[in-house]
Amino acid sequence: MKKQQNTIIELNDISKVYYQKNHLFHKGASDVVALKDINLKIHRGEIFGLVGQSGSGKTTAGRMLVKLEKPTQGEIYLNGTPISQLKGPALQAYRKQVQMIFQDPYQSLNPHLSIAETVLEPLIVHGVGTRESQRKKVLDTLETTGLVPGSEFYDRYPHQLSGGQRQRVAIARAIVLEPEFIVADEPTSMLDATIAIQLFQVLLDIRERLDMTFLFITHNLAAAKYLCDRIAVIQNGVIVESGSTLDVIDHPSHPYTKTLIAAQPSFGICPIL
Amino acid sequence: MALLTVENLTVGYESATGMVKAVDDVSFTIDPGTSLGFVGESGCGKTTIGMALMGLLPDNAAVLNGRIILGDQEITAMSEDDLRKIRGSEVAMIFQAAMNALNPVVRVGEQVAEMIITHQGHLSPADITTKIEKLFDLVEIPRNRMNDYPHQYSGGMKQRAIIAMALACDPRLIIADEPTTALDVVVQDQILKEILKIQELLDTSFVFISHDIAVVARVCKKICVMYDGKIVEAGTREEVFQSPVHPYTRELLGSYLTLDNCRHVKVPRINSRWEQKGWDEGCALARLCDNPLDPCNSMSPGWRELSPTHGVRCFREASPE
Numbered sequence: 001m002k003k004q005q006n007t008i009i010e011l012n013d014i015s016k017v018y019y020q021k022n023h024l025f026h027k028g029a030s031d032v033v034a035l036k037d038i039n040l041k042i043h044r045g046e047i048f049g050l051v052g053q054s055g056s057g058k059t060t061a062g063r064m065l066v067k068l069e070k071p072t073q074g075e076i077y078l079n080g081t082p083i084s085q086l087k088g089p090a091l092q093a094y095r096k097q098v099q100m101i102f103q104d105p106y107q108s109l110n111p112h113l114s115i116a117e118t119v120l121e122p123l124i125v126h127g128v129g130t131r132e133s134q135r136k137k138v139l140d141t142l143e144t145t146g147l148v149p150g151s152e153f154y155d156r157y158p159h160q161l162s163g164g165q166r167q168r169v170a171i172a173r174a175i176v177l178e179p180e181f182i183v184a185d186e187p188t189s190m191l192d193a194t195i196a197i198q199l200f201q202v203l204l205d206i207r208e209r210l211d212m213t214f215l216f217i218t219h220n221l222a223a224a225k226y227l228c229d230r231i232a233v234i235q236n237g238v239i240v241e242s243g244s245t246l247d248v249i250d251h252p253s254h255p256y257t258k259t260l261i262a263a264q265p266s267f268g269i270c271p272i273l
Numbered sequence: 274m275a276l277l278t279v280e281n282l283t284v285g286y287e288s289a290t291g292m293v294k295a296v297d298d299v300s301f302t303i304d305p306g307t308s309l310g311f312v313g314e315s316g317c318g319k320t321t322i323g324m325a326l327m328g329l330l331p332d333n334a335a336v337l338n339g340r341i342i343l344g345d346q347e348i349t350a351m352s353e354d355d356l357r358k359i360r361g362s363e364v365a366m367i368f369q370a371a372m373n374a375l376n377p378v379v380r381v382g383e384q385v386a387e388m389i390i391t392h393q394g395h396l397s398p399a400d401i402t403t404k405i406e407k408l409f410d411l412v413e414i415p416r417n418r419m420n421d422y423p424h425q426y427s428g429g430m431k432q433r434a435i436i437a438m439a440l441a442c443d444p445r446l447i448i449a450d451e452p453t454t455a456l457d458v459v460v461q462d463q464i465l466k467e468i469l470k471i472q473e474l475l476d477t478s479f480v481f482i483s484h485d486i487a488v489v490a491r492v493c494k495k496i497c498v499m500y501d502g503k504i505v506e507a508g509t510r511e512e513v514f515q516s517p518v519h520p521y522t523r524e525l526l527g528s529y530l531t532l533d534n535c536r537h538v539k540v541p542r543i544n545s546r547w548e549q550k551g552w553d554e555g556c557a558l559a560r561l562c563d564n565p566l567d568p569c570n571s572m573s574p575g576w577r578e579l580s581p582t583h584g585v586r587c588f589r590e591a592s593p594e
Contacts, residue, residue, distance in 0.1 A: 053457045054428060163315060192314045192484045194541045197528050201540050219457040222530040226538065249532060263462035265487030266531050 007041045007080075008181055008213050009065065014038040014074035016060055016237075034060045035237045038074070042181075047207060047214040049228030049245065051221060051260065057237040058217045059103075062183040065215065066100045067091075078181070096126050099174040101184040105166035105191075109158040115142070116154045119172045126177060141172045144209070145202050164195035168202065175206055185217045200227055221264050225249050233257045275302040276445055276478050277326070282339035284321050284330065295321040295334070297502035297552060305445065308472060308479035310493030310510075312486050312525065318502040319482045320369075323448045325349075326480065327366050328356040343446065362392040365439035367432075367449040374435055375423040381434050382409075382419035388441040408437040411474075412467060429460035436467065440475070448480045453488060465491055486529055490514055495582070498522045501550075501557040508583030518585045520562050556587075 016035040035057045042048045052058045063069045064076060067083065075082045078094060086094050099122075102108035109118055119138045123129060129137060142150035145168040158166055167187055174182055184203065188196035204227065206212060218224055224231050225245055232242035233256060241254040252258050284296040296318040303309050311319040324330050326341060328348055341348040343363060348356070360366075368374040376384060385405050389396065396404070409416050412433040423431060432452060439447050449468070453461040469492060471477060483489050489496060490510055497507040498521065506519040517523045527539040550557055555570040562569065566588050578584045 053459050193486070193530065194314060194525065194528050197530060197538060197540055219459075220530075221458070222532050222535065225532055226530055226535045259459060261532065263459045264532055265458070265461070265485065265491070266533065 006043050008044045008078065009040075009042040009215070010077040010080075011038050011040040011061070012075050012077065014061070014064065014071045014076065016057070016064065016069065017072045033237055035071075038237075038239060040232060040239070040242075042213060042215060043230075044180075044213055045207070045211060046229040047203070047216050047227050049216045049218060049224035049231035050234060051218055051224050051231055052234035053219055053260075055236075056234045058234050059185055061234075062100065062185045062215060062217050065181075065183050066098055067094070068100075092126070096122075096177050097180045099177065099179040099182050101167075101170050101174045101182060101187045103186040103189060105163055105170050108170050109166055111158050113157075114154075115147075115156050115158070115161075115169050118158075118169060119176050122173060122177050128177065137176060138172075141176045142169075144175070144206065145169070145172045146198070147172070163191050164198065167191060167195075167199060171199070171202060171206070175210065175212070178210060179212065181213045181215070183215045183217070186219070188223065189218070189220070196223070197226075203227065221249060221260055233260065276305045276344065277303040277480075278340075278342040279322075279326075280340045280342075282322070282325060282341060283337040284318075284325050285335055285337045286331075287333040287335070292337070294337070294502050294551070296325065298339070299499075299502075299504055300339075301497060301504070301507070303446070303478050303480065305478060306472075306476040307495065308481055308493045310481040310483065310489035310496045311499055312483060312489050312496065313499035314484055317499040319484075319499055320450055323366065323450045323480065323482050326446075326448055327360060327364060328353075329360075329366075358392075361388050361444065362442040363444055364446045364448065365442070365444040367435055367439050367447060367452045369451040370455055372428065372431060372455060375431055377423050380420050380422055381426065385434070385438050385441055388438050392442045404441070405437075408440060411440065411471070412437045427460075428456055429463060432456060432460075432464055433467065436464075436471070440471065440477070443475070444477065446478045446480065448482070450482045451484070452481075454483070454485070461488070468492055486514070486525060487531070498525065501552065503552055503557070503586060505558070505586045506584070508580070512580070512583040518579065518583075518589075519587050520589075521558050524561070 014035055015037055018032040018034060020031055038061065050058045050061060060069060064071055075084055078097065083094060116138055119141060120134055123134045123137060139150035139154065142153055147153045147165065147168050188199050203214065207214065216227055228245045230243065231245050231248055232239045233248065233254065235256045241248055241252065241257050248257060249261065252261060279299060279301050282296055282299045283294060285292040285294050299322065301309060311322060313319050325336060328351065336349050375381065382405055385408060386401055389401050389404055405419065406416055409419060414430055414433050426434065453464050456464065465488065472479060481489055481493050494510055496510050496513045497504045498513065498519065499505065500521050506513060506517065506522045513522060514526065517526060524541050528541040530538050552573045555572060556574050559565045559569040568588055574586050574588050576584055576586055
């Protein structure tokens with residue numbers, strides 16, 4: 001039982017197949033296996049990295065955790081409770097506990113909603129607090145993500161913000177309910193390196209202050225090494241290697257991990273400073 | 274003689290608050306068969322330079338000053354008709370989002386053919402087919418995929434198809450604007466190898482625009498670092514990356530995350546384009562600088578040459594260690 005307490009999210013033999021339809025005049029393409037027999041345990045308070053190329057299934061895994069996709073087979077557990085059968089209030093409680101930060105801050109924010117409305121929405125949907133306390137919560141959350149002073153951003157719209165600021169708003173929206181677990185799907189791949197590193201600081205700071213657990217999805221091993229406690233390397237829907245970040249990156253055992261490391265940009269002849 | 278000469282180029286965008294300078298007094302040259310990289314953050318003006326070189330600036334933008342000379346033609350003085358003739362045949366562009374740069378309802382082979390038909394209309398259909406086959410071989414797309422539609426291609430293959438299209442009429446200069454930004458690291462690595470191979474094989478010159486300094490370091494021998502419309506440091510790749518002089522270059526390098534520097538990477542200070550203040554009153558970077566000098570807040574720093582190839586826009590003589 002003790003082990004159970006440590007694990008917040010568990011993926012048990014998860015597979016996902018996208019079936020192709022047969023049409024009247026032609027046979028559909030063969031079925032696509034996005035994930036195959038995935039077993040993962042994510043511990044409370046850690047940042048767990050899922051690393052792989054485009055099409056490896058890492059985003060599918062993240063979307064399953066927030067119930068945007070259903071596994072074809074297997075079960076996901078949050079604190080020991082299976083999530084596939086959740087309905088009604090239990091499902092709503094689950095959605096409050098698990099939030100997602102999407103890849104592209106240019107597409108994940110509704111351009112018609114002000115920053116305040118964007119971050120307020122989860123509070124209203126879940127009926128958290130009074131009008132007054134909601135406003136204060138939004139301002140505090142904006143400042144936690146580095147949008148200081150919060151009041152200056154409160155009434156702005158997404159088009160008035162830069163990419164990095166938009167992603168901070170997306171982070172604020174994800175953490176405003178103080179969830180236990182956050183799925184961050186390549187949150188910095190659209191942003192400059194200088195902005196990315198600032199956002200990583202925000203994530204680390206949030207984990208420290210609010211005691212949250214993260215699944216960090218990325219193709220960038222350097223980012224994983226910087227942020228994550230443990231990582232799993234995924235190739236074509238199969239986890240090929242997992243372990244503590246330093247072990248995996250400094251002593252890779254699977255050839256695919258070695259390929260990823262070799263492809264990682266470095267300065268080669270030009271070591272930094 | 275230089276293939277491309279850009280002199281004092283200034284490009285402005287008309288906005289509600291007046292003319293905004295996106296590119297401010299930029300000069301550089303490119304010799305045949307060499308490549309020049311532009312690095313900087315979003316909003317520093319690097320894409321605007323690429324668009325100006327192609328004569329593709331949007332309607333609300335204007336070249337306020339300066340000249341762009343390609344070979345013996347002045348691009349900044351050309352009519353739209355003349356520009357159309359050189360686009361593709363002399364200068365070609367590889368656009369940022371390969372996913373969106375292809376027409377989804379036209380077969381990829383036909384899209385490459387369109388380029389050849391437009392500029393080399395005298396070729397017979399058989400010659401054009403041979404030419405496309407050669408291009409596909411060069412960028413390593415199997416020939417039997419010529420008649421596929423873009424949605425049947427992976428991201429990396431689309432980017433290869435775009436490169437094939439850019440090479441179709443043997444241009445002397447290719448402008449690559451963030452060609453690998455949307456791709457994952459493994460595919461990025463393959464595309465960069467492709468570009469290096471093409472440089473070697475065809476002796477094409479490249480202008481390479483990216484916010485990723487490691488990508489630029491890999492493919493370009495000469496580098497320009499930009500901030501807020503101006504080049505703040507330029508030199509060979511060794512000069513700029515091994516002995517950077519400008520504080521901004523040092524900040525860019527110091528905050529770049531690689532597998533080796535995770536433990537001592539520096540978190541940069543805020544540098545969003547919404548806070549760029551321009552170069553009219555002192556150095557645009559004065560607020561971000563660790564130890565600005567007296568003139569930094571009142572005078573715009575001029576260009577200072579450190580060696581025949583290395584120059585910097587900063588008052589400070591030696592970099593503070």
